[in-house]
Structure formats: structure tokens, C-alpha cells
Amino acid sequence: MSTYFVIAEHLQGALTETTFETLGAARALADATGGEVVGVLLGHGVQDMAGQLAAADRVLVADHPALEHFTPEAYNAALEPLLQEHQPRLTLFQNTAIGMDLAAYLAARLNWPLIAYCNGLRAEDGAIVTTSQIYGGKVFAECRLPEGPGMVTVLAGAFPAEAGQAGDAPRVETVSVSLDGLRTRFEELHEPEAEDVDITKADVIVAVGRGIQSEDNLELAEELAQALGGVVAASRPIVDAGWLPRMRQVGKSGQKVKPKLYLALGISGAPEHVEGMKDSELIIAVNTDPNAPIFDVAHYGVVADLFDVAEALLERLED
Numbered sequence: 258m259s260t261y262f263v264i265a266e267h268l269q270g271a272l273t274e275t276t277f278e279t280l281g282a283a284r285a286l287a288d289a290t291g292g293e294v295v296g297v298l299l300g301h302g303v304q305d306m307a308g309q310l311a312a313a314d315r316v317l318v319a320d321h322p323a324l325e326h327f328t329p330e331a332y333n334a335a336l337e338p339l340l341q342e343h344q345p346r347l348t349l350f351q352n353t354a355i356g357m358d359l360a361a362y363l364a365a366r367l368n369w370p371l372i373a374y375c376n377g378l379r380a381e382d383g384a385i386v387t388t389s390q391i392y393g394g395k396v397f398a399e400c401r402l403p404e405g406p407g408m409v410t411v412l413a414g415a416f417p418a419e420a421g422q423a424g425d426a427p428r429v430e431t432v433s434v435s436l437d438g439l440r441t442r443f444e445e446l447h448e449p450e451a452e453d454v455d456i457t458k459a460d461v462i463v464a465v466g467r468g469i470q471s472e473d474n475l476e477l478a479e480e481l482a483q484a485l486g487g488v489v490a491a492s493r494p495i496v497d498a499g500w501l502p503r504m505r506q507v508g509k510s511g512q513k514v515k516p517k518l519y520l521a522l523g524i525s526g527a528p529e530h531v532e533g534m535k536d537s538e539l540i541i542a543v544n545t546d547p548n549a550p551i552f553d554v555a556h557y558g559v560v561a562d563l564f565d566v567a568e569a570l571l572e573r574l575e576d
């Protein structure tokens with residue numbers, strides 16, 4: 258029977274959304290192949306959390322003071338012998354900073370294949386077929402893992418979290434870990450500064466790029482966003498210039514957003530920007546350059562000066 262290990266992530270006493278998404282993906286694979294899903298939970302005092310991994314058949318809990326907070330050294334030291342012993346058909350990590358950290362190290366240590374950036378997983382003729390979103394979402398790569406053991410990292414948002422939350426309480430088993438001689442120590446968690454708005458939750462985003470020209474002109478974007486009931490976000494150069502806080506940046510190294518309306522003003526549409534907004538329900542782009550790549554992802558495009566368009570829109574909205 259194939260065994261699918263899912264490495265759970267948690268922060269401040271709560272399992273992450275991506276843990277449930279990954280668990281749901283493993284459940285679907287196990288159901289298709291008659292396999293078993295095993296949640297793996299590392300931490301300290303985390304027994305209660307284990308029961309929440311409902312889509313798992315069983316959960317292995319490694320409880321140790323050194324695992325209370327994530328450190329690559331302690332987590333890897335706990336996981337390596339566990340994976341070595343069980344040889345799961347597939348170990349699923351999340352494509353997060355933590356998941357990528359662990360998966361890369363463990364794949365090298367165990368000499369197991371690792372496929373990263375997965376947003377599709379299916380069983381086919383005994384193989385596991387994965388789809389990975391690479392080059393900033395421009396290319397989809399299909400890979401086959403003909404036989405186990407193997408590893409994947411699963412992209413956030415690729416699978417519904419509900420599938421990981423559904424099911425009966427899993428069987429919980431405690432595993433012992435030996436973590437002597439660790440050299441890495443967790444010191445302190447730095448949380449991002451409280452922000453006035455969370456752009457990932459906004460239905461309407463007015464996003465500005467270098468075409469906005471100066472910090473003073475942001476006021477116009479702010480007025481337009483208010484009139485539309487939305488918030489202002491930006492491309493990276495605007496944030497790098499210090500005109501808006503980092504939490505307002507959309508893109509590869511910023512936030513992924515999916516609003517009902519994404520109004521892009523003076524944004525060229527570089528792949529790193531598009532990666533963060535291409536799944537918006539309605540994209541309207543305003544750019545003076547008819548060849549700007551933003552028009553490739555926009556549902557509606559306006560080749561015009563953004564200031565003319567913003568002012569005309571404001572006038573209409575204020576009528």
C-alpha cells in the first residue's frame with residue numbers, strides 16, 4: 258500500500274491553511290491508489306492539533322522542546338530518520354519557506370527525487386504525475402515519479418483546504434526523536450508591522466506602477482480607490498522607492514492577490530508582477546504603450562495616459 262506523508266506546518270498554535278490544502282491533495286492521491294495518508298506533526302505540546310488533520314488516516318507526532326519553533330536543523334534531524342524508516346511513496350511539503358527549506362535538504366540527504374512548485378498531482382498507471390508552475394507562472398512542467406519514494410512541494414492555493422479538513426479523527430501515534438547537540442536556537446518571532454490594509458482581502462485594487470511618476474501622485478490613486486471602495490497596491494519599484502509599504506507590493510516577491518477588480522495604472526506587466534495578480538477576476542490595464550505586456554493578461558485595456566483616465570473615472574464616480 259502506498260503511503261503519503263504530509264509534513265504539517267503551524268504557527269503560534271494554529272495549523273496553516275496550506276497544511277490542509279496539501280493534506281487534501283494527498284487524500285485524493287491516496288483514494289485514487291488505495292493508499293494511506295499519514296500526517297507528520299513536529300512541535301511541542303501539539304497533541305491537540307494532531308486531531309485537526311482530519312483527512313489523514315493517522316498522524317505521527319514528534320513532541321520535543323527543541324521542535325516548539327521551527328528551525329531547519331531540529332526539524333531535519335527529526336524528519337530524516339522518520340522518512341528513512343517509513344520510505345513513503347511520496348512526501349508532501351508545502352511550497353513555503355519552511356517546506357522548501359526542509360524538502361531540499363532531505364531530498365539531498367536521502368537521495369530522493371524532489372519536484373517543487375506543484376499545483377497539480379495525479380496518479381496514472383502506477384506513476385504520480387505532477388504539474389509544476391515555473392518561470393514565474395509562464396511555463397507548466399509535467400513530471401512523472403514512476404516509483405517511490407519521492408518528494409513534492411505544493412504551491413499555496415493549488416488545492417482546496419476543505420478537503421484536508423474533512424474526515425474522521427485520525428489515529429494519533431507518538432514517535433520519539435533524538436535531538437542532541439543542536440547548534441541552532443530559535444530566538445524570537447518578528448511579525449510584520451501591523452498594516453492599515455490587507456490587499457489580499459480587498460475586492461477592488463487600484464495598482465500603480467512607475468507610470469505614476471511621483472509620490473505626490475499617489476493621492477489620485479488613493480482617491481480613485483476610495484471612490485471604487487478599494488485599496489491602493491503597487492508594483493515593486495514604487496515600494497522600493499519607499500512610497501508605499503512592502504505589504505502593498507503585488508508580485509513574485511510581494512503578495513498574491515485575486516480581487517474582483519484589478520485596475521493596473523502605469524504598470525508594464527513584468528512576469529514578476531503578473532505572477533501576483535493574473536488570477537484576478539477582472540483586470541483592466543491603463544498604459545500609454547500599446548505593446549506593454551500587461552495587456553496580455555488584461556481583460557480590458559486602455560491605451561492612454563493614466564492621469565486622464567483616473568480623473569475621468571473620478572468625475573464619473575462622483576456624479
Ligand SMILES: Cc1cc2nc3c(=O)[nH]c(=O)nc-3n(C[C@H](O)[C@H](O)[C@H](O)COP(=O)(O)OP(=O)(O)OC[C@H]3O[C@@H](n4cnc5c(N)ncnc54)[C@H](O)[C@@H]3O)c2cc1C
Nearest residue numbers: 466467468492493508509510511523525529530544545563
Ligand atoms: C527576483 C525579482 C522579483 C521581483 N518581484 C517583483 C514583484 O513582486 N512585483 C513587481 O511588481 N515587480 C517585481 N520585480 C520587478 C519587475 O521585474 C519589474 O521591474 C517591475 O514590475 C516593473 O514595475 P513597473 O511596471 O511599475 O515599471 P516599468 O516596467 O518601468 O513600467 C512602467 C509602465 O508605465 C507606463 N507609463 C508610463 N507613464 C504612463 C502614463 N502617464 N500613463 C500610463 N502608463 C504610463 C509605461 O509605458 C510602462 O509600461 C521583480 C524582479 C525580480 C528580478
